[in-house]
Amino acid sequence: MTTKQRYESAREIYKRIGVDTDIAIKALKEIPISMHCWQGDDVAGFEGDGALSGGIQATGNYPGKARNPEELMEDIDKALSLIPGVHRINLHASYAIFEDGEMVDRDKLEPKHFKKWVEFAKKRNLGLDFNPTYFSHTKASNATLSSEDEDLRKFWIEHGKCCLRISEYFATELGKPCTMNIWIPDGFKDVPTDRMTPRARLKDSLDQILSIPYDKSKVYVAVESKVFGIGVESYTVGSHEFYMNYAAKNDLLCLLDNGHYHPTESVADKISSMLLFSDKVALHVTRPVRWDSDHVVLFDEETKEIAKEIIRNDASRVILALDFFDASINRISAWVVGMRNMQKALLNALLLPNERLAKLQNDRQFTELMMLQEELKLYPVGDVWNYFCEINIVPQKEGWFEEVNKYEKDVLSKRN
Ligand code: RNT
């Protein structure tokens, strides 16, 4: 049977439960995912020695990581050629591209330092998202936006302002809004004696950054919380309550990273609550294995549950980005697996008879609801996925891996 024939058979099967597969694949194509540039080089960036700080870690030393902008762009291209649909690229400020020997510190960054990324995105019809980089820097060794050292705090406030201007430049140049996400690693290893003052300083720093004029219809500012980090196990300044309140009060996006909560908390469960009070919510989808480990996103229960909430609550209200960095495997494969899995999870959700399931819940028909949800798990999602890949001209099933292997042999293995 051809992919098309299998799809047609699947379409009939889904039709019987009231699901239109044609609508599902059309909807899937409209959902952009922001692919994080930092999987390509273990969050190293282009500024210097690439040492990662801030309590986040990329472990492994698989050969062939991108060492410069050209290589990173080449690798992103390879990955995107194996991922169906049109997406976005998520950049960090540490990925500025300096030309003619010029190099500026993070408090002096300008749009021109990202011109090459804009050209890259334009040519490929991609959107760009952005992140100020508050780690991997000598001035970030203690604290950043919450610092007790006023000079340091000022430096990082200026960095935030630079990044707002760069984000607006992205949006203007590309004609698509740019999400600028703020995450800082500030916190304490041991139980603090003053929890309030660092948070008050963070609040003031954010106020100062956001005091510069910027076009809110072009730049969506998001704030990302965290429960703990390596080295800051006892207290993080930017906690969930801090940012949820800050975002609500200032009409910003709250960004939920599913590696940043207590292990039994579910980000899937948080989305509806956020959307009842804000127009949009932002996500970092990742896979935390026992801690905020940032493993590659799998087609697992957690991802599927997040995807169901995205689909059931209007996908256009959820700003979707991935956040993982695995240095122990081929980095392009990591991107492709993560992106395709996020899409598979979205497709899985699009292929559920969501209204019927909601009605069963509402009618308190929990026996039938459980039965149906379990039976639906073995419906032919794969046949629809393969057809989606076929019509979007990317390899089906594991077919893409041959291309990654070839690229590893021809390109990556030559990087020493
Ligand atoms: C860290 C946060 C943050 C970073 C990226 C690189 O715990 O998740 O989003 O992973 O900004």
Ligand code: ZN
């Ligand atoms: Zn994150």
